[in-house]
Amino acid sequence: MSDLAEHERSGTDLSKGAPPPDASPPPPRRRQPWFVWAVGIAGIVFFLVGLVGMPFEGKLGEVQKNDNAAWLPGSAESTKVDTESQKFQSIATIPGFVVYERDGGLTDADKAKITEDLAKFAEIPGIAADQITQPQFSKDDSVATVTVPLIGKDGEEEVDGEQLGETEDAVIDTAREGAPDGLEVLPAGPGGLLVAFVEVFGALDGQLLLAAGVVVILILLVVYRSPVLWFYPLFSSLLALGASALVIYPLAKNEWLTLNGQSQGILSVVVIGAGTDYALLLVSRYREELHNHARSLDAMVTAWKGAAPAIAASGTTVILGLLCLALGELNSNKSLGPVCAIGIACTVLIMLFFLPVFLLSAALPGRLLGLVVRRFRGASGRWLFWPRIPRFDQRADVSTHGAWARFAEGVSRRRRLGWVSTAALLLVCVAFLPFLRTEGLSTMDSFTSEPDAIVGQKLYDANFDAGAGAPAVITASADKADEVIAAAAKVPGVATGPGAICVQPDYAKISQLIASGAISPADLGGAGCAPEQLQVQPIDGRIIIDANIVYRYDTDEADATVQRIRDAVHAVPGADAMVGGSTAINHDVLAASRHDRNLVIPIVLVVIMIVLGALLRALVAPLLLMLTVVLSFAASLGVSALMFNYVFDFANADPAFPLFAFVFLVALGIDYNIFLMTRVREETLVHGTQSGITRGLSVTGGVITSAGIVLAATFAVLAVLPLVSLAQVGFTVAFGVLLDTIIVRSILVPALSHEIGKKIWWPSKLAKTAD
Known part of the structure; x- marks a missing residue:
C-alpha cells in the first residue's frame, strides 16, 4: 500500500548498534537557520490554538441553521415575501402536526386524551398557542391530528435548531405521556420533518469523528506498520479541527456565515482526510531523509523543505477552489466554501508547523527507551517507526527498486497502451452520466432510514389534506x-x-x-x-x-x-x-442551486488552472492535469448515476450535488497530481523528463496511493449516515478519489506525460533543455 516500507529494504538491524561501513560519519553539529526556530515557535502556538478550540467543536451545533429559508439570497422572491410577512406577524411559525393513530379506531379515552393535550400544548414554551387547532379525525376514525406550530422566529430573534428540537420533543413527550395503551403518537408536517433533520445533524459530528477516526487508525496501522506512528497525524488532524471550530464558531454565531449540519459534517471529513494526506506526505519524506541524515532534526529540515511547497500548493488550490463557492447565490453554498476553506487552512498550518515539532519531540522518549531496551539505543526519534526503524545509511533511493519502481518502468514501456486503455475505461463510465437525476429530493425521500416524522407524515398524507398547514x-x-x-x-x-x-x-x-x-x-x-x-x-x-x-x-x-x-x-x-411559503422556498433553493452549479464550476476550473500554471511554470502540464481530473470527475458521476438508480434506489439528487462533488473531487483530487508532478519536476531538473517521470512515480506512488485510500475512506463514512444527500456526496467523492488515485494519477497522467515528453513543460526552459 505504501512506499514507506520500501526504505526498510536498505535499513540495518538496530541490535547491531552501528551504521554500515559505507555510511559517512555524522556531520559536525551546526547552527540551525532562523526558520527552524520560527517553525518550532509557530508549532507551539498552533498547538495551543487547536487545544483551546477543541471544546468549540461540540458547540458548533448551537449555531447551525438547517431551514431552507436561511439559505436563500435576499433577491429570491420567497425571501422577499418572508421579509414582508414579518410586518404583519411578529411571530413566524413552522407548521407542525401531532398524529394519533389506533388500529381499529380511536376510543373515547383516546379522544379525551387528545382534547386534554390541547391545553397542555399551549403551555409549552416555543409553541404558537394561538394557532393550535381543534382535532381533525379521519373518515374511518382511526387517525386524528392536531396542528401545533413551532415558533421559528420571534421578532428579530431566530430560534436555532437545537431549541426547535427541544420544543418538538416536548410536544411529542406531552402527547405520549399518559396515552392509553395501543395509541401511537407521531410528529408530522414541516416542523416535525425539519426537527428530524436537526436531530440527525446534531448527532452527525460525533458519529463522523468516531467513524472517521477508526477508519484512519486502521489504514495508518497498515501503511506505517507501526503501532505508535498513527497517533501523530490523527492527533494533529483533531487539533486542526479544533482550530477550525475556534474560527468558525464566532463567525456563525454573529451570522457572518451560515453553518448547517451538512457543512459541519463535511468539515470534519475534509479536515481529517486532508490532514492525514498532508501528514503522509511529510512523514514519508521525513522517513526518506532519515536514511540520509544522522540527526533527526537535519532529516526533518530537509524533509520539510521538500514537502512543504507541495503541501502549501495543494492547500492553496483546495482553499481557492472552495472559496469559489462564495460566489454563488445560495447561502448554504456560499458558507460551505468558507467553512471548509477555514478547515483546510488550519489543517495546512498544523501539518506544516505543529506536526514536525510533534514528530521531533519523540526524540526524548526515544532516548529514555534506549536506556531500557538495547535495541532502541541510538534510535532517538526514529523509534516511532518501530519495528522497521530507518537508519542513517545513505541508501534511501526507492526510485530504482521496489514494487512502485517496477510499476513505473512498466508504465514507461507501455505508455500508449496505458493511456489509451485508461482513457477508454473512463469514457465508458462517462457514458452513464445522462442517467444522473438532479431534480431535487423531497423531504420524504431525504432519509435513508425512516424516522418517526416520516412515519407520521405518511399517516397524515393518507388520511388528511396533504397540503394543509403549508x-x-x-x-x-x-x-x-x-x-x-x-x-x-x-x-x-x-x-x-x-x-x-x-x-x-x-x-x-x-x-x-x-x-x-x-x-x-x-x-x-x-x-x-x-x-x-x-x-x-x-x-x-x-x-x-x-x-x-x-x-x-x-x-x-x-x-x-x-x-x-x-x-x-x-x-x-x-x-x-x-x-x-414552504413550497416556494424549496423551489427557490433548487433554482439557486442550479445557478450556483453553472456559475461556480467553470470558475473553479480557471482558478485551479492558474494555480497549477504558477506552480509548475508551464501551460501544457496544468492543462493535462485539469483535463484528466475533469474526465475522472465525469466518470465518477456516471458510475454514481448507476449506483444511485439501480443499487441504492435513491429517488433523486439535489441540483447542488454535482457542484459539491466537483469542488471536492477536483480540488482534493488535484492534490495527488500536485504531489506527483512537483516531484516529477524536481527529478526532471536532475535526470531529464523521461527519467524524471519514472522516478517521480516510483517515489510518490505508495504514499499518494495510501493518502488516496485514507481520503476515500473518510468520505465513505458519509455514505453510512441516514441522509441521502450526504450518502451521495460520500459515495461519489470516495469512488472518485480512488479512481483518480489508482487509475488517473498512477497510469493515465504518467503515460500521457511520457507520450508528450519534454513538451509537457512548455513554455518553460525545461521544454528545451530536459530530454
Whole structure:
C-alpha cells in the first residue's frame, strides 16, 4: 500500500548498534537557520490554538441553521415575501402536526386524551398557542391530528435548531405521556420533518469523528506498520479541527456565515482526510531523509523543505477552489466554501508547523527507551517507526527498486497502451452520466432510514389534506386583493372550498381575544375565512394572503402549482404580487442551486488552472492535469448515476450535488497530481523528463496511493449516515478519489506525460533543455 516500507529494504538491524561501513560519519553539529526556530515557535502556538478550540467543536451545533429559508439570497422572491410577512406577524411559525393513530379506531379515552393535550400544548414554551387547532379525525376514525406550530422566529430573534428540537420533543413527550395503551403518537408536517433533520445533524459530528477516526487508525496501522506512528497525524488532524471550530464558531454565531449540519459534517471529513494526506506526505519524506541524515532534526529540515511547497500548493488550490463557492447565490453554498476553506487552512498550518515539532519531540522518549531496551539505543526519534526503524545509511533511493519502481518502468514501456486503455475505461463510465437525476429530493425521500416524522407524515398524507398547514403565501397591493384571490383560485392544484384562499388571520389579535375570554379556540374551528375583524389589516398599502395547495409542500406537484400561482398573480395589473411559503422556498433553493452549479464550476476550473500554471511554470502540464481530473470527475458521476438508480434506489439528487462533488473531487483530487508532478519536476531538473517521470512515480506512488485510500475512506463514512444527500456526496467523492488515485494519477497522467515528453513543460526552459 505504501512506499514507506520500501526504505526498510536498505535499513540495518538496530541490535547491531552501528551504521554500515559505507555510511559517512555524522556531520559536525551546526547552527540551525532562523526558520527552524520560527517553525518550532509557530508549532507551539498552533498547538495551543487547536487545544483551546477543541471544546468549540461540540458547540458548533448551537449555531447551525438547517431551514431552507436561511439559505436563500435576499433577491429570491420567497425571501422577499418572508421579509414582508414579518410586518404583519411578529411571530413566524413552522407548521407542525401531532398524529394519533389506533388500529381499529380511536376510543373515547383516546379522544379525551387528545382534547386534554390541547391545553397542555399551549403551555409549552416555543409553541404558537394561538394557532393550535381543534382535532381533525379521519373518515374511518382511526387517525386524528392536531396542528401545533413551532415558533421559528420571534421578532428579530431566530430560534436555532437545537431549541426547535427541544420544543418538538416536548410536544411529542406531552402527547405520549399518559396515552392509553395501543395509541401511537407521531410528529408530522414541516416542523416535525425539519426537527428530524436537526436531530440527525446534531448527532452527525460525533458519529463522523468516531467513524472517521477508526477508519484512519486502521489504514495508518497498515501503511506505517507501526503501532505508535498513527497517533501523530490523527492527533494533529483533531487539533486542526479544533482550530477550525475556534474560527468558525464566532463567525456563525454573529451570522457572518451560515453553518448547517451538512457543512459541519463535511468539515470534519475534509479536515481529517486532508490532514492525514498532508501528514503522509511529510512523514514519508521525513522517513526518506532519515536514511540520509544522522540527526533527526537535519532529516526533518530537509524533509520539510521538500514537502512543504507541495503541501502549501495543494492547500492553496483546495482553499481557492472552495472559496469559489462564495460566489454563488445560495447561502448554504456560499458558507460551505468558507467553512471548509477555514478547515483546510488550519489543517495546512498544523501539518506544516505543529506536526514536525510533534514528530521531533519523540526524540526524548526515544532516548529514555534506549536506556531500557538495547535495541532502541541510538534510535532517538526514529523509534516511532518501530519495528522497521530507518537508519542513517545513505541508501534511501526507492526510485530504482521496489514494487512502485517496477510499476513505473512498466508504465514507461507501455505508455500508449496505458493511456489509451485508461482513457477508454473512463469514457465508458462517462457514458452513464445522462442517467444522473438532479431534480431535487423531497423531504420524504431525504432519509435513508425512516424516522418517526416520516412515519407520521405518511399517516397524515393518507388520511388528511396533504397540503394543509403549508399554504402558498402571497403578498400584494391591498386594493388588488380580490383580483389576486380570484386569479389564484383558478390555478389547478389550489384547494377549493371555504377557506381555501383567505387574507391571513391576525394571530396576535386572536390571542388577545382568547386571553380576554371574548372568544374560545373552538370558535375558530369552522370552515371559511376568519371574520374580517380577525384578519390582518393592510400595512403600507400591502396585504398578505394564504392559498392552500392540495399537495404536500415538498412534492413536484406542489412545486408546479406554486409556479402556476406565481404566473397567475404576477399577471394581475398593479398588484405587484409575490409568492412565498414552504413550497416556494424549496423551489427557490433548487433554482439557486442550479445557478450556483453553472456559475461556480467553470470558475473553479480557471482558478485551479492558474494555480497549477504558477506552480509548475508551464501551460501544457496544468492543462493535462485539469483535463484528466475533469474526465475522472465525469466518470465518477456516471458510475454514481448507476449506483444511485439501480443499487441504492435513491429517488433523486439535489441540483447542488454535482457542484459539491466537483469542488471536492477536483480540488482534493488535484492534490495527488500536485504531489506527483512537483516531484516529477524536481527529478526532471536532475535526470531529464523521461527519467524524471519514472522516478517521480516510483517515489510518490505508495504514499499518494495510501493518502488516496485514507481520503476515500473518510468520505465513505458519509455514505453510512441516514441522509441521502450526504450518502451521495460520500459515495461519489470516495469512488472518485480512488479512481483518480489508482487509475488517473498512477497510469493515465504518467503515460500521457511520457507520450508528450519534454513538451509537457512548455513554455518553460525545461521544454528545451530536459530530454
